[in-house]
Amino acid sequence: MDQSKEQRILNSVSYNAVKGDPESVLDCIDKYCSQKEWAMNVGDEKGLILDNVVKEADPTTALELGTYCGYSAIRIARLLKPKAHLFSIEFNPEFVPIAKEIIEIAGLSDKVTILEGHAQDIIPQLKSKYDVDTLDFVFLDHWKERYAPDTILLEECGLLRKGSILLADNIIYPGAPEFLEYIRNHKRFECTNYPSHLEYMKVEDAMEKAVYLG
Ligand SMILES: Cn1cnc(CNC(=O)c2cc(-c3ccc(F)cc3)cc(O)c2O)c1
Numbered sequence: 001m002d003q004s005k006e007q008r009i010l011n012s013v014s015y016n017a018v019k020g021d022p023e024s025v026l027d028c029i030d031k032y033c034s035q036k037e038w039a040m041n042v043g044d045e046k047g048l049i050l051d052n053v054v055k056e057a058d059p060t061t062a063l064e065l066g067t068y069c070g071y072s073a074i075r076i077a078r079l080l081k082p083k084a085h086l087f088s089i090e091f092n093p094e095f096v097p098i099a100k101e102i103i104e105i106a107g108l109s110d111k112v113t114i115l116e117g118h119a120q121d122i123i124p125q126l127k128s129k130y131d132v133d134t135l136d137f138v139f140l141d142h143w144k145e146r147y148a149p150d151t152i153l154l155e156e157c158g159l160l161r162k163g164s165i166l167l168a169d170n171i172i173y174p175g176a177p178e179f180l181e182y183i184r185n186h187k188r189f190e191c192t193n194y195p196s197h198l199e200y201m202k203v204e205d206a207m208e209k210a211v212y213l214g
């Protein structure tokens with residue numbers, strides 16, 4: 001059977017990246033996806049925004065919705081302090097083993113736990129099954145129409161605390177209008193918009209940061 005695009009990305013990383021060097025894995029994926037095959041990694045331009053917000057949050061416990069090939073998990077995990085940890089939820093069973101392998105090549109397997117399943121099923125288990133107290137940082141990059149309901153679910157599960165930082169990808173393209181409406185009209189969130197571009201394209205996109213006020 002033909003290899004998938006995601007398998008080809010893993011092949012490229014496995015062949016070209018320096019084992020244990022997250023930067024070289026990121027550079028390899030960005031090179032492959034800008035020169036060979038486009039893929040929906042957050043990419044280098046929006047990746048810098050992600051880096052800055054992670055540095056601002058300096059999270060002990062972080063959550064990512066939408067692992068895909070592990071690119072943003074590596075961007076986040078490489079900035080985490082020694083005892084900090086990232087949980088990343090991915091529903092597509094084809095992506096999970098590829099992301100695990102790419103994160104292993106980056107040398108970050110100890111800092112990232114990939115949870116396979118739908119966010120709405122796993123979020124309610126984070127406290128009981130994964131010993132999570134509250135989340136310091138959440139990166140939303142999964143199905144765009146799930147951003148709003150899953151944000152509400154995070155709050156309902158008591159996973160957000162005063163100062164928790166949410167960052168959402170693809171606010172413009174593909175777009176997350178319900179999320180934007182929800183987050184900007186609820187007094188419990190303080191929002192900041194970061195204009196950017198769709199990964200590897202000249203198409204306009206943006207990220208939205210929302211700080212939970214408790
Ligand atoms: C299958 N699947 C597993 N996870 C997801 C959630 N992510 C997205 O849907 C997603 C899509 C795009 C995108 C797609 C087509 C296009 F023409 C332009 C942009 C970009 C992104 O950054 C994304 O995060 C989808």
Ligand SMILES: [Mg+2]
Pocket residue numbers: 040041042141169170
């Ligand atoms: Mg995205």
